[in-house]
Every structure is written in structure tokens, then in C-alpha cells.
Amino acid sequence: MPVIHVLSPHVADLIAAGEVVERPASAVKELLENAVDAGARTVVLELRAGGRDYIRVTDDGVGMAPEDAGVCFLRHATSKLSDERGLEAIGTLGFRGEALAAISAVSRIDLLTKAEDSPGVSLHLDAGQITQEAPAGCPEGTTILVRDLFYNTPARMKFMKSDQAEASAVFLAVQQQALAHPEIAFRFLKDGAEQLSTAGSGDRMAAIYTVFGREIANNMIEVKGSWEQFTVRGFVTKPTCTRGNRSYQYFFVNSRFIKSRMLSAALEEAYKNQLMVGRFPVCVLEIDLPVQAVDVNVHPAKTEVKFLSERGAFDAVHYAVLSA
Ligand code: ADP
Numbered sequence: 165m166p167v168i169h170v171l172s173p174h175v176a177d178l179i180a181a182g183e184v185v186e187r188p189a190s191a192v193k194e195l196l197e198n199a200v201d202a203g204a205r206t207v208v209l210e211l212r213a214g215g216r217d218y219i220r221v222t223d224d225g226v227g228m229a230p231e232d233a234g235v236c237f238l239r240h241a242t243s244k245l246s247d248e249r250g251l252e253a254i255g256t257l258g259f260r261g262e263a264l265a266a267i268s269a270v271s272r273i274d275l276l277t278k279a280e281d282s283p284g285v286s287l288h289l290d291a292g293q294i295t296q297e298a299p300a301g302c303p304e305g306t307t308i309l310v311r312d313l314f315y316n317t318p319a320r321m322k323f324m325k326s327d328q329a330e331a332s333a334v335f336l337a338v339q340q341q342a343l344a345h346p347e348i349a350f351r352f353l354k355d356g357a358e359q360l361s362t363a364g365s366g367d368r369m370a371a372i373y374t375v376f377g378r379e380i381a382n383n384m385i386e387v388k389g390s391w392e393q394f395t396v397r398g399f400v401t402k403p404t405c406t407r408g409n410r411s412y413q414y415f416f417v418n419s420r421f422i423k424s425r426m427l428s429a430a431l432e433e434a435y436k437n438q439l440m441v442g443r444f445p446v447c448v449l450e451i452d453l454p455v456q457a458v459d460v461n462v463h464p465a466k467t468e469v470k471f472l473s474e475r476g477a478f479d480a481v482h483y484a485v486l487s488a
């Protein structure tokens with residue numbers, strides 16, 4: 165008797181979902197990224213009970229035609245990548261075609277979407293299976309409502325923290341997108357109350373002001389520099405305005421929020437001898453480089469990147485901040 169068999173697509177989805185959607189905030193991150201990739205100018209996120217009951221994202225992006233709307237929940241279904249060559253030059257936030265498959269596998273979803281020149285459509289899914297599909301009258305764009313996250317994965321449900329803690333993590337995910345995309349108006353409502361609303365004017369300082377508040381915004385200086393193929397733009401705080409940890413350090417690589425010890429080190433190196441021990445500068449820095457010079461396909465959550473030239477990235481940030 166053979167003992168090895170290939171898992172069913174549904175079980176494979178549940179396993180993969182564990183990597184992509186760890187908690188409500190990771191689902192929110194993916195949904196916001198999809199709205200950004202769809203060219204939205206306005207994105208509204210509504211959350212209830214820390215995201216466990218209800219996560220709704222509405223955008224005014226390009227939307228989907230009815231025939232795409234049914235396909236977008238399949239694993240490895242994407243409009244952003246078509247062949248292996250595309251993997252070397254990713255210019256969108258998404259590309260793995262995994263997020264909607266993963267989220268839908270562990271929740272109930274209502275999708276309402278309409279693209280230019282095609283009729284609107286509404287879909288309902290339970291655990292990744294489409295159970296209803298109907299024509300719908302709606303404006304161009306997409307609304308996706310995720311309910312009962314992890315209802316069919318009790319093991320994951322057990323690891324959910326308090327609604328308050330989950331909502332705070334969601335708030336961070338919204339702040340990251342708002343700072344990365346000052347040209348998009350983001351609005352975040354938690355249990356009916358507005359938590360954040362950015363203007364979407366394209367002015368990064370205005371976004372910083374809204375997200376961090378006046379004290380930090382008024383103590384920032386502009387950073388502008390280029391080094392080899394890197395361009396570094398944004399704001400850092402003066403050495404007199406610091407924080408007790410690094411959670412206020414935001415780095416974006418080609419508009420993607422990333423976590424990087426190396427870039428934090430480059431930033432802090434520029435402040436050498438001007439910071440007290442245990443104090444850290446605040447920054448919002450956008451690092452742009454040709455898409456071929458950075459690999460974003462490092463981890464399913466896409467929050468890490470590999471630079472072709474790590475040294476170059478370090479120097480670019482270090483010198484740009486130093487000259488500011
Ligand atoms: P990826 O973003 O990696 O392509 P996703 O599973 O997140 O994978 O989405 C699958 C596809 O569904 C996307 O490639 C896109 O074509 C479509 N899609 C998802 N969300 C939206 C949206 N908000 N507006 C328009 N199209 C969307």
C-alpha cells in the first residue's frame with residue numbers, strides 16, 4: 165500500500181494560508197496592497213471586533229470583469245505576473261497570486277466589483293468555494309468583505325489576541341500604506357469610529373503629519389539623495405527627537421514597506437555620537453531603484469527584500485541621511 169499522496173487543493177490552501185494570513189492585520193495588508201495595485205485613489209477600511217468578524221476594504225481602482233472575479237480566488241491566479249522573466253522585474257506589490265486564495269480559504273467572503281466597460285458582479289464564497297454569483301449594479305472599483313476569519317481553522321483562531329491587540333496591528337498595516345502612498349486617500353474605521361484619514365494629496369509630509377502627529381512632523385528634516393542606482397527621499401527626525409524603539413522607522417523600497425535591520429543600521433550610523441543610548445531616530449524613507457536590482461520574492465509576506473547590492477543600499481541611506 166502506498167502511503168504518499170498529494171493533498172487536495174483545499175488542504176494545500178489551508179496550509180499556504182497559514183503563511184500568508186497569520187492574523188487579521190496580514191489579511192488587511194494584502195487587501196490594501198491589492199487596492200493600491202488596482203490604481204485606487206481612495207481606499208476605505210472598516211473593521212469590527214479586531215477583524216475577526218468583519219474586514220471590509222472598498223477601493224475605486226480598476227475593478228474586475230465578471231470572468232476575472234471568479235478566478236481571482238484560485239491559488240496562483242494573478243494578473244501581475246505571466247512568466248518566469250516577470251519574476252526578475254516586479255513592479256507591483258502583489259505577484260504571487262496567493263493572498264485571495266489564502267484569505268478566502270479561511271473565511272466567508274462577499275466581493276462586489278466592476279471594471280470599466282463590463283457589468284458589475286457580486287460573489288459569495290464560503291471557505292474558498294463560490295456559493296453565489298449574481299450581476300450587481302455598483303460603481304467602478306472593488307469592495308471585498310471578509311467575515312468570520314479563521315472560522316474553519318480552530319488551531320489558528322486560538323492564537324488570536326484580544327480585539328484591541330489585533331486592531332492595533334491592523335492600524336499599523338494601514339499606517340504603512342498611508343505613509344508609502346501619500347497620493348492615495350486612506351480611511352480607517354474601527355467599530356464605526358474613524359481612526360485615520362489621509363488626504364491623498366501626494367504630499368508625504370501631510371501624510372506623516374496625519375499618521376505621526378505634530379510633535380514628530382515638526383521635528384523632521386527632508387532627505388534627498390542619490391547614490392549609484394538608488395534614490396532616497398523622505399524625512400528623518402532631528403537628533404533631539406527620538407523614540408525608545410525602532411517601531412517608528414519606516415522604510416519603503418519601490419513603495420513597498422519592508423523590514424530591514426541593515427537599513428536601520430545605515431540610518432543610525434548617520435547619527436553617530438548624536439543619539440543617547442537606547443534612543444532611535446524616526447524615519448519615513450522611500451528608496452527607489454530599478455526593479456531588476458532588488459528581489460522581493462524572499463518570503464510569502466513580502467516584507468523582506470534582497471538588494472543586488474546590499475552595500476549600495478546601506479551607503480545610499482547612510483549618505484543621504486548624513487547630508488540632511
Ligand atoms: P496578487 O496580488 O499576488 O496578484 P491576489 O490573490 O492578491 O494575488 O489577487 C489576485 C488577483 O485578483 C490580482 O492579480 C488582481 O488581478 C485581482 N484583484 C485582487 N484585488 C483586486 C482589487 N481590489 N481590484 C482589482 N483587482 C483585484
Ligand code: MG
Pocket residue numbers: 194197198257258259263264
Ligand atoms: Mg495581492
